Amino acid sequence: MTDLKWEIEEFSDGSxxxxxxxxxxxxxxxxxxxxxxxxxxxxxxxxxxxxxRDYEARKEFQxxxxxxxxxxxxxxxxxxxxEKPASPPxxxxxxxxxxxxxxxxxxQLGDLQEMFQKNVERCGEREARRMYxxxxxxxxxxxxxxxxxxxxxxxxxxxxxRSKLGL
Amino acid sequence: MTTLKQTEQVVMLAILxxxxxAYGVSIYEELEKRLNKAVPMATIYANLETLEKKGFVKSKQxxxxxxxxxxxxxxxxxxxxxxxxxxxxxxxxxxxxxxVKLVGATT
Numbered sequence: 001m002t003d004l005k006w007e008i009e010e011f012s013d014g015s016x017x018x019x020x021x022x023x024x025x026x027x028x029x030x031x032x033x034x035x036x037x038x039x040x041x042x043x044x045x046x047x048x049x050x051x052x053r054d055y056e057a058r059k060e061f062q063x064x065x066x067x068x069x070x071x072x073x074x075x076x077x078x079x080x081x082x083e084k085p086a087s088p089p090x091x092x093x094x095x096x097x098x099x100x101x102x103x104x105x106x107x108q109l110g111d112l113q114e115m116f117q118k119n120v121e122r123c124g125e126r127e128a129r130r131m132y133x134x135x136x137x138x139x140x141x142x143x144x145x146x147x148x149x150x151x152x153x154x155x156x157x158x159x160x161x162r163s164k165l166g167l
Numbered sequence: 168m169t170t171l172k173q174t175e176q177v178v179m180l181a182i183l184x185x186x187x188x189a190y191g192v193s194i195y196e197e198l199e200k201r202l203n204k205a206v207p208m209a210t211i212y213a214n215l216e217t218l219e220k221k222g223f224v225k226s227k228q229x230x231x232x233x234x235x236x237x238x239x240x241x242x243x244x245x246x247x248x249x250x251x252x253x254x255x256x257x258x259x260x261x262x263x264x265x266x267v268k269l270v271g272a273t274t
Contacts, residue, residue: 110238111191139209
């Protein structure tokens with residue numbers, strides 16, 4: 001039942017020392033006094049049996065604990081390595097939201113994100129991010145031009161040049 | 168008569184081809200497929216804005232989807248006035264082209 005061994009030493013005062021050994025090493029010492037009227041052998045046997053039962057229960061508990069720890073470790077590793085959903089470059093998105101017309105900025109960002117997701121599936125996140133930047137850079141000039149026109153900077157600049165040249 | 172720029176023409180033609188699912192991405196992909204070149208999204212939207220102001224195109228907000236980061240689509244369709252303008256503009260080109268022999272032309 002168990003890989004425990006016991007050594008029993010009886011003293012002159014009637015007490016008994018029970019040494020519990022595991023692989024020849026003492027792991028527990030109990031000093032007991034056999035109650036009067038109890039059969040010596042039966043009492044000692046019951047005592048050692050209860051130690052053995054506790055030891056087996058503890059061993060089983062340790063085994064289950066280790067099993068659970070291993071499972072937790074595996075799950076943590078899975079969570080850590082789980083792919084995060086790909087997202088387009090934030091800086092590029094900010095650029096678009098800054099210079100695109102208010103009416104269509106969110107729609108354009110949505111379109112760019114939709115294409116980004118398609119590109120992620122087609123050629124991976126790294127390449128998709130590169131393509132996203134290309135899209136944004138291509139769009140930057142027309143957007144910037146529209147932004148300047150909306151702000152009236154161009155008219156301001158022309159008026160300034162005209163006033164300086166006296167036209 | 169209102170004239171149309173070439174980019175406006177191609178955007179309108181792409182919208183007609185993609186009806187009833189003409190929105191930014193589908194227009195972009197249609198242009199890329201048919202013209203063999205990528206037209207920047209901003210250029211497409213700039214033209215759509217101009218066309219809408221002229222009353223040639225009308226837009227309608229669609230549903231937001233997760234793949235678009237919760238942002239809605241905007242669907243476009245050509246108005247009757249837009250179709251007439253596009254037709255007139257293409258006919259102008261056809262009239263100009265009629266009888267002209269081009270090197271490398273297949274027809």
